[in-house]
Amino acid sequence: xxxxxxxxxxxxxxxxxxxxxxxxxxxxxxxxxxxxxxxxxxxxxxxxxxxxxxxxxxxxxxxxxxxxxxxxxxxxxxxxxxxxxxxxxxxxxxxxxxxxxxxxxxxxxxxxxxxxxxxxxxxxxxxxxxxxxxxxxxxxxxxxxxxxxxxxxxxxxxxxxxxxxxxxxxxxxxxxxxxxxxxxxxxxxxxxxxxxxxxxxxxxxxxxxxxxxxxxxxxxxxxxxxxxxxxxxxxxxxxxxxxxxxxxxxxxxxxxxxxxxxxxxxxxxxxxxxxxxxxxxxxxxxxxxxxxxxxxxxxxxxxxxxxxxxxxxxxxxxxxxxxxxxxxx
Numbered sequence: 001x002x003x004x005x006x007x008x009x010x011x012x013x014x015x016x017x018x019x020x021x022x023x024x025x026x027x028x029x030x031x032x033x034x035x036x037x038x039x040x041x042x043x044x045x046x047x048x049x050x051x052x053x054x055x056x057x058x059x060x061x062x063x064x065x066x067x068x069x070x071x072x073x074x075x076x077x078x079x080x081x082x083x084x085x086x087x088x089x090x091x092x093x094x095x096x097x098x099x100x101x102x103x104x105x106x107x108x109x110x111x112x113x114x115x116x117x118x119x120x121x122x123x124x125x126x127x128x129x130x131x132x133x134x135x136x137x138x139x140x141x142x143x144x145x146x147x148x149x150x151x152x153x154x155x156x157x158x159x160x161x162x163x164x165x166x167x168x169x170x171x172x173x174x175x176x177x178x179x180x181x182x183x184x185x186x187x188x189x190x191x192x193x194x195x196x197x198x199x200x201x202x203x204x205x206x207x208x209x210x211x212x213x214x215x216x217x218x219x220x221x222x223x224x225x226x227x228x229x230x231x232x233x234x235x236x237x238x239x240x241x242x243x244x245x246x247x248x249x250x251x252x253x254x255x256x257x258x259x260x261x262x263x264x265x266x267x268x269x270x271x272x273x274x275x276x277x278x279x280x281x282x283x284x285x286x287x288x289x290x291x292x293x294x295x296x297x298x299x300x301x302x303x304x305x306x307x308x309x310x311x312x313x314x315x316x317x318x319x320x321x322x323x324x325x326x327x328x329x
Contacts, residue, residue: 020160022184025191032123032150033197035177040120040148042175044102047146048095054173055091061169062088065134069162070294073133074302077295079257086135090142098146120148121224122199125192127213129204131260133159134166140202140226145178149200154182154189156205190216200224204262231262237278239271247281255289258302 039047058065066080075083107114124144128137133155141151155163160183167181182188186209193201193216201223203213210229217223235253237246253265270278292299 018161018164020157020164020183022188023182025182025184025188025195028152028180028182029123029192029195029197031177032152032180035150035175036120036122039150039175039178040122042148044099044146047148048098050173050175050178051091051095051142051145054170055088057169057173058084058166059088061165065162065165065169067295068165069134069159070302072161073130073159074294075257076292076299076302077297078300079302080294083132083135087138090135090139094142094146098143102147118147123150123152123197124200124202124224125152125154125189125198127154127189127192127201127203127205128156128159128163130156130158131257132204133163136204136228137163137202138166140204144200144202145174150178150180152180152182152192152198154184154192157183157185186212189213193217196220198223200226202226204228206230228262231264233263233265235265235268237268237270237274239273241271241274241278243274243278243281247278247285250282251285251289254286255301 062084063081066077066084069075069083070077070080073080102118104118105116107116121144124141126137126141126144128134128140137153137155141153144151153163153167164181164183167179171179171181182192189203189209190212192198193203193213199222201213201217203210203226205228207229210227214225214227217225233253235246235250237243237250250265250268253263257264268278268282289301290299291301294302
């Protein structure tokens with residue numbers, strides 16, 4: 001089955017991608033729970049070999065994954081390729097640190113010898129965002145796999161197809177039950193988070209969703225919870241700044257990933273004495289960011305997902321006069 005899907009880039013690029021149905025959660029939970037003890041007892045060298053094998057499979061398909069990511073998310077191909085590079089690099093970083101961090105450590109501070117050993121926690125739910133549908137969840141699930149924890153990966157529905165392809169390449173390199181893809185939306189996410197068999201939850205996304213997840217796990221005090229809920233970032237341009245450089249840097253910070261990333265710049269605080277000169281340079285720098293076909297290597301700005309933000313933008317524009325604010329566009 002395929003469903004019509006419209007990439008919102010100029011030209012109304014129409015493609016067909018497989019429709020993705022929600023995954024039944026219980027079978028995945030049961031399999032991960034069953035696999036947890038064996039995976040935890042698997043020697044680190046064996047777990048590392050599984051990860052290296054999965055990395056090689058992803059590397060062989062990196063370009064096709066980048067193109068699918070660009071088509072589904074609308075991210076320019078150059079950014080999609082960069083995301084795949086980050087995915088592959090994360091394997092190296094994780095494995096370089098994991099053996100040292102997971103090794104038993106003797107403690108000799110007291111009169112009696114002791115050893116600190118790190119035990120696996122059990123199944124981990126990793127719930128990913130749409131803006132970096134591979135890089136961010138990959139960065140969370142790799143340490144769990146290295147530490148002996150089975151993973152239940154629940155991607156954003158907006159990146160369901162590229163996540164499915166990623167999972168197809170990852171899963172065969174691990175024993176049954178160790179790596180699961182769970183498709184769906186909020187219901188599936190909350191089911192994973194609230195289940196007592198899940199011992200760790202990692203979520204990247206909105207503040208509202210993060211609060212819902214925190215409430216879902218609040219009664220289980222021993223369940224590990226990690227939330228990355230975005231950021232509100234400002235740039236500061238001083239009177240003695242290189243205005244050309246500052247303008248280009250701010251334009252990049254506004255527009256990479258269509259501005260939909262946790263470290264995007266949302267406002268610029270400019271010294272009054274250079275405000276007009278900086279504004280002129282900023283507008284010139286922003287002119288280079290023209291939305292286009294995400295598969296065109298020259299495209300620097302993807303379409304993004306602005307459905308929830310249009311109302312905010314309209315309200316802001318209508319309120320400019322109340323604050324004596326001048327719109328630059």
